[in-house]
Amino acid sequence: MTSPIAPDLPATGRMPVKPRAGVWRRLIKRPLALIGLVIVAVVVAGAILAPWLTGYDPNEQMFDGLTLEGAPLPPNASFWLGTDLLGRDLLTRILFGARTSLIIGIVANGVALVIGTLVGVTAGYFRGWIGSALMRFTDLMMAFPALLLAICLAAVLQPSLWIVAMVIALVNWVQTARVIYTETSSLAEREFIDAERTIGASAPRILFRHILPHLLPTIIVWGTLGISTTVLLEATLSYLGIGVQPPTASWGNIIFENQTYFQAAPWLVFFPGAAILALALAFNLIGDALRDILDPTQRGRE
Amino acid sequence: MSKGAGNTRTGAAGPAASTTAGAVLEISGLTVGVRGEDGERPVVSDLSLTLARGETLCIAGESGSGKSMTALAIMQLLPQPAARISSGKIRLRDMHRGDIDLAVLDERRMRRIRGDRIAMIFQEPMTSLNPVLSIGRQLVESIEAHTDLSRAEARRRAIEALKAVRISEAESRLKQFPHELSGGMRQRVMIAMALALKPDVLIADEPTTALDVTVQGEVLELLRDLQREHGTSIILITHDMGVVAEMADRVVIMRHGRMVEEGTATDIFARPQADYTRELLAAVPRIGTGVGRQKSAEAEMRGSVAVVNDLHVRFDLRGGFFGRVNRRVHAVEGVSFSIAPHETLALVGESGCGKSTTAKALAGLVPYRGDIVIGGCNLAGLGRVERKAVRRDVQMIFQDPYASLDPRMRVGDLVAEPLLIHGIASKEERSQRVAALFERVGLSADQMELYPHEFSGGQRQRICIARALALRPKLIIADESVSALDVSVQARVLDLLKELQREFGIAYLFISHDMAVVENISDRVAVMYLGQIVEMGTRDQVFSNPRHPYTKRLIEAVPVPDPAKRRPRFARLDQEIPSPTRKIGEELPKLALRDVGNGHLVAVS
Numbered sequence: 093m094t095s096p097i098a099p100d101l102p103a104t105g106r107m108p109v110k111p112r113a114g115v116w117r118r119l120i121k122r123p124l125a126l127i128g129l130v131i132v133a134v135v136v137a138g139a140i141l142a143p144w145l146t147g148y149d150p151n152e153q154m155f156d157g158l159t160l161e162g163a164p165l166p167p168n169a170s171f172w173l174g175t176d177l178l179g180r181d182l183l184t185r186i187l188f189g190a191r192t193s194l195i196i197g198i199v200a201n202g203v204a205l206v207i208g209t210l211v212g213v214t215a216g217y218f219r220g221w222i223g224s225a226l227m228r229f230t231d232l233m234m235a236f237p238a239l240l241l242a243i244c245l246a247a248v249l250q251p252s253l254w255i256v257a258m259v260i261a262l263v264n265w266v267q268t269a270r271v272i273y274t275e276t277s278s279l280a281e282r283e284f285i286d287a288e289r290t291i292g293a294s295a296p297r298i299l300f301r302h303i304l305p306h307l308l309p310t311i312i313v314w315g316t317l318g319i320s321t322t323v324l325l326e327a328t329l330s331y332l333g334i335g336v337q338p339p340t341a342s343w344g345n346i347i348f349e350n351q352t353y354f355q356a357a358p359w360l361v362f363f364p365g366a367a368i369l370a371l372a373l374a375f376n377l378i379g380d381a382l383r384d385i386l387d388p389t390q391r392g393r394e
Numbered sequence: 395m396s397k398g399a400g401n402t403r404t405g406a407a408g409p410a411a412s413t414t415a416g417a418v419l420e421i422s423g424l425t426v427g428v429r430g431e432d433g434e435r436p437v438v439s440d441l442s443l444t445l446a447r448g449e450t451l452c453i454a455g456e457s458g459s460g461k462s463m464t465a466l467a468i469m470q471l472l473p474q475p476a477a478r479i480s481s482g483k484i485r486l487r488d489m490h491r492g493d494i495d496l497a498v499l500d501e502r503r504m505r506r507i508r509g510d511r512i513a514m515i516f517q518e519p520m521t522s523l524n525p526v527l528s529i530g531r532q533l534v535e536s537i538e539a540h541t542d543l544s545r546a547e548a549r550r551r552a553i554e555a556l557k558a559v560r561i562s563e564a565e566s567r568l569k570q571f572p573h574e575l576s577g578g579m580r581q582r583v584m585i586a587m588a589l590a591l592k593p594d595v596l597i598a599d600e601p602t603t604a605l606d607v608t609v610q611g612e613v614l615e616l617l618r619d620l621q622r623e624h625g626t627s628i629i630l631i632t633h634d635m636g637v638v639a640e641m642a643d644r645v646v647i648m649r650h651g652r653m654v655e656e657g658t659a660t661d662i663f664a665r666p667q668a669d670y671t672r673e674l675l676a677a678v679p680r681i682g683t684g685v686g687r688q689k690s691a692e693a694e695m696r697g698s699v700a701v702v703n704d705l706h707v708r709f710d711l712r713g714g715f716f717g718r719v720n721r722r723v724h725a726v727e728g729v730s731f732s733i734a735p736h737e738t739l740a741l742v743g744e745s746g747c748g749k750s751t752t753a754k755a756l757a758g759l760v761p762y763r764g765d766i767v768i769g770g771c772n773l774a775g776l777g778r779v780e781r782k783a784v785r786r787d788v789q790m791i792f793q794d795p796y797a798s799l800d801p802r803m804r805v806g807d808l809v810a811e812p813l814l815i816h817g818i819a820s821k822e823e824r825s826q827r828v829a830a831l832f833e834r835v836g837l838s839a840d841q842m843e844l845y846p847h848e849f850s851g852g853q854r855q856r857i858c859i860a861r862a863l864a865l866r867p868k869l870i871i872a873d874e875s876v877s878a879l880d881v882s883v884q885a886r887v888l889d890l891l892k893e894l895q896r897e898f899g900i901a902y903l904f905i906s907h908d909m910a911v912v913e914n915i916s917d918r919v920a921v922m923y924l925g926q927i928v929e930m931g932t933r934d935q936v937f938s939n940p941r942h943p944y945t946k947r948l949i950e951a952v953p954v955p956d957p958a959k960r961r962p963r964f965a966r967l968d969q970e971i972p973s974p975t976r977k978i979g980e981e982l983p984k985l986a987l988r989d990v991g992n993g994h995l996v997a998v999s
Contacts, residue, residue: 283797290757290790291812291861292782305802388845389801 118385119378128377131370139190148181150188151339157181164357174359176350185341186364192342196257196326197319197371203261204322205315208268209307215269216276217299223273230269238263239328246334256335260322268314275310279303309383316379320372343368417487418594418627419445419468419512424482424497426460426467426651434480437463438651441482445595450621450628452642452659454635456674456880457851460651461631465597468629469514470496470504486511486594510540513588517600519580523572529583530568533590540591555590556583558623559616577745578609582616589620596621599631606744606907607951614640614953633880635678636910636953639663640960647671659957677882678955679910681937698732698767699868699901700756700788705729705764707751711975724974724982725751726762727925733869736895738902740916740933742909742948746974748925749905753871756903757790769868786816789862793874795854799846805857806832806842812864831860835890852883859890863898871903876911888915909952913937921945924974926985931994941996 119125138145148154157165157179167174173182215226233241245259279285280303288298327344329335336342338349343364350360426438438460445451453461466472467479484496486507496507508514516522524532533552537543543551549568556564559582572580581601588596598617602610614637621628630641638645642659647670655668666672707726710719726748733739741749755762758773758781766773771784789812792798799808810828813819819827829839835856846854855875862870872891876884892915894900906912912919913933920930921944929942940946954960976982985997 283792283794284800286754286759287790287792287798287858287861288800288811289759290785290788291865292785292815293811294815297815302800302803387802388804389847 115382115385119381122381124377125381128374128381131374132378135190135194135367135371135374138187139194142184142187142191145187146181146184148184150184150341151180153179154181155179164353164360166357166359173363174357176346176360177353177357182346182360182363185346186343186367189341189343189346189364190367192253192336192340193323193326193344193368193371195253196260196342197323197375200257200260200326201264201315201318201322203258204264204318205268205311207261208265208314209272209311211265211269212272213276213299213303213307216273217280217295217303219277226269227273230266230273233263233266234270238266238325242325242329243332243334246329251334251337253336253340256326256329259329260325264318264322264325268311268318271310271314272307275307276303279306305386308386312379312383316372316375319375320368323368323372416447417444418447419629420483420485420487421464421468422483422485424464424467424484425480426463426472426477427480428477430476436480436651437477438467441648441651441653443646443653443656445627445629447594447627448621448625449643450618450630450641452630452632452638452645453648454632454638454645454674455648455654456633456882458650459648461648462599463651464648465514465599465629465631468496468595468597469508469512470499470501471514506540509536509588509593510591511593512595512597513591513593514597514599515581515584515588515601517603519577519584519604520572522584523580525572528569528571529575530570533568533583533587536587537590551590552586555586558589558620559583559586561586576609577605578613581605581609581613585613585616585620589624589626592624593626595627595629597629597631600633601630602637603632603634607909608744608947610637611951611953617641634953635675635881635955639955639957640953642957647674663955663957673882675955677885679881679885679908679914680955681910681913681949681952697770698734699769700903701732701765701767702752702756703730703765703767705752705755705762705766707748707755707760707762719978721975721977724925724976726755727974727982728764728984729922729925729927731920731927731930733901733903735868735899735901737918738895738904738916740904740906740912740919741922742906742912742919743922744907744948747922748974749922750873752922753790753873753903753905757788757871758785782816786865787868788871789865789867789869790871790873791855791858791862791875794878795851795858796846798858799854801846803845804842805844805846805849808846809842809857809861809864812861816865818865827864828860831863834863834894835860836886850883851879852887855879855883855887856890859887859894863894866898867900869901869903871905873905874907875904877906877908884911891915909949921948924982926982926997927987927995928985928997929995930987932992935992935994939994941990941994 120129154175157171157175159165164177164179165171165175171181171183173186176182176185211226211230215223215230242259242263245262246256249255249259285298285302288302293302323344326335326342327348330338330342330345331348336345338345346364347361350357354361421444422442424438424441425436427434428437441460441464443451453464455461463472463477468484472478479497482497486494486496488494494507496504499507523529530549530552533555534545534548537548537551538545541548552568553564556567561567561579561582572583575583585601601617602613605613617628618641620626630637632638639659644657645659645662646656647654647662647668649670655662655666655671657667662671663675666675705726706728709723709725711721711723712718713720729748729752731739741752743749751760754760756766768784769787771780773781773784776784799805806825806828809831810824813824813827818824828842832839832842837853837856837860841849846857849857858875876887879887888911891902895902902915904912904915916933918930918932919936920927921936921942922928923944929936929940929945936945937949940949974982987995988998990996
């Protein structure tokens with residue numbers, strides 16, 4: 093075309109990029125995401141290898157774990173992170189507690205996310221009476237104090253780690269559902285959804301191939317934010333005696349057991365707190381990077 | 395000072411007021427850069443122009459030509475922090491206070507210039523007005539910000555300004571909110587706001603692009619009248635050469651950030667110097683130049699691909715305490731037409747007339763009442779599976795190609811999707827067919843791996859066309875499919891559509907508000923008004939012998955891209971187009987169509 097008017101050639105002069113050049117490889121190329129991955133790997137490894145990493149038993153109350161007056165020991169050579177009120181090694185408890193907290197943070201949160209997404213997407217796409225019913229139910233759940241509900245559920249069911257995870261999931265899906273609902277209903281109005289319907293796409297196809305991918309960023313953000321919330325909710329439940337049963341360690345119940353002695357023995361709150369923070373931050377960093385990598389419209393702008 | 399400007403309005407524009415009255419704004423060597431991935435890229439390069447007192451200067455060009463960036467640079471409203479003025483002067487002339495260079499002025503002093511000395515109106519009047527404040531409050535506030543007037547005096551000034559833009563019952567209008575006004579009204583409020591402070595320069599960035607043609611005519615005429623009264627200089631930025639011909643004293647043609655040509659309107663249109671200007675003018679669709687396409691007797695005999703009979707679409711509006719249906723929008727009221735193979739039926743009308751709703755009903759996107767018969771099957775009597783099969787024959791191309799392609803899918807997958815959904819062809823066959831489709835619509839097969847945002851507007855529309863073609867439909871509905879494209883791209887997409895029709899015998903239902911484009915592509919035309927067809931006939935019947943007053947008005951309102959044929963005063967509509975919303979039980983009067991010869995149908999009321 094020799095016409096002086098710009099022929100409608102590619103807007104960008106770039107050659108087609110090789111598609112999906114490995115999500116994993118693009119993830120580890122980002123320094124922040126790499127830090128997140130390393131932290132998660134360390135926590136997971138610590139949880140799995142806990143029995144081999146420390147010489148103590150998490151529930152053993154050691155005679156030399158307390159001062160003569162009965163006060164817990166600050167970090168020292170034999171107890172690296174100090175001991176708790178009952179003379180147990182804090183490092184060991186944090187390592188074993190990681191098992192509980194990871195299960196709660198990933199499983200409970202994951203289930204909550206799935207429930208929330210399903211409810212939100214269904215209500216947002218189909219609207220009508222199904223949508224209204226689902227959303228009114230969500231509002232009801234939101235208005236109901238989450239803690240009270242969790243206490244009721246936990247009291248009815250036998251307390252165990254998995255039950256606690258389910259209870260947390262049943263309480264925590266509400267916010268996700270609300271956000272996903274709003275986003276889905278605005279997506280459903282977009283023209284490309286109409287375009288899909290004119291070529292005969294079925295509702296499941298539109299939902300899974302065309303709406304869900306657009307919700308990924310939101311789901312990822314809520315998923316990573318939810319981890320710290322669920323870990324703390326588990327701690328609350330444990331504190332009230334309906335969560336993970338003592339003496340099983342979890343990061344949350346370590347904090348709650350010791351919070352009253354914060355001024356006298358700050359390490360007892362500081363170390364498990366730091367662990368929760370690091371894990372939540374790590375997932376946030378990974379989530380952020382994933383969100384950008386999975387968005388094709390960001391390609392070439394990295 | 396407005397004497398010169400007044401004289402140029404009739405007939406051919408002579409040398410404008412520019413020579414006598416001196417310049418009010420001088421731009422010299424303006425370069426605007428935008429920072430991107432690969433360093434700073436100029437979007438306006440070395441632009442110099444002068445705006446004379448009382449003159450209308452049109453800056454015309456296609457998207458990406460830098461015309462809007464120029465306007466924003468003058469106002470110092472460039473998108474921050476990406477864009478900045480990298481060099482050049484923008485001198486605002488002032489006889490009493492001395493010249494000011496706007497390019498280097500600080501924000502605080504610039505704020506005083508904006509609105510007071512230079513005002514701007516934007517394309518979309520709804521988004522430029524604050525939706526939660528009454529228009530009165532917005533007007534009064536902008537007056538108070540720049541003057542020492544008291545609240546009461548500012549209010550009086552606001553009412554004056556609304557009267558000046560011919561808004562009736564100005565005083566009660568002050569209490570209204572933007573959403574209560576029509577598009578044309580809102581743009582008039584914007585103009586009132588811009589002119590309330592009697593600025594020296596008014597910059598209008600595509601002020602009528604979002605408006606219907608008849609409303610566009612009114613707004614343009616209003617601008618001309620106000621200019622005559624106040625002697626304001628106007629910089630009018632537009633892509634529409636018809637608007638340029640109608641309004642300009644002088645014209646600057648821009649492309650890729652550079653000035654291609656500058657001259658008086660008459661010179662530009664009659665004796666364009668640059669090749670680009672010539673190409674641009676040649677690409678503009680004009681009424682009366684469409685190649686005579688007679689409906690062949692062959693088409694007549696082959697029957698219809700689609701018949702629409704007494705189609706009704708109504709939307710319920712809920713209100714009241716219990717949220718019951720209390721009103722209905724009568725979007726489509728008893729529309730009937732048929733389309734034969736190889737034929738293009740154009741549906742024209744202004745926004746809200748129901749043309750897009752008709753298309754959506756045909757494409758199965760909205761529930762309807764009445765009969766839609768496609769390829770001999772009445773859709774009403776079919777089950778879900780059969781309906782899906784029949785629907786294959788009807789495909790749609792939307793107005794905005796970017797919005798109608800899922801941005802998270804590769805374009806190759808998007809084009810293959812219809813084949814996949816209907817279970818046509820194996821995987822390899824599918825990718826071959828997609829590659830063939832890409833080549834057929836003028837793209838290359840290696841582009842299949844890209845995402846929609848990596849294409850230009852015209853290319854995206856080609857992708858949409860490829861997608862619609864994938865199922866070999868009998869009917870393609872093109873809903874304003876070329877309206878969002880630049881004229882040169884538009885012309886090529888229209889050519890592609892015509893070629894495909896010749897090749898595959900596809901029928902088109904072509905929906906547009908642009909009469910010139912319709913005249914170019916259609917065999918038959920149906921004019922819609924308030925949900926009903928008021929006139930239908932062959933293209934020649936409708937365009938050379940329009941019978942219904944609304945059709946006449948619609949054709950008359952199209953700006954002619956020739957300054958020598960400037961229209962005399964444009965007849966103003968005495969009232970707004972009525973709303974199609976009715977209370978329950980209240981029916982719209984039905985129009986009966988009468989044949990006035992050779993199948994030319996006209997509504998009789």
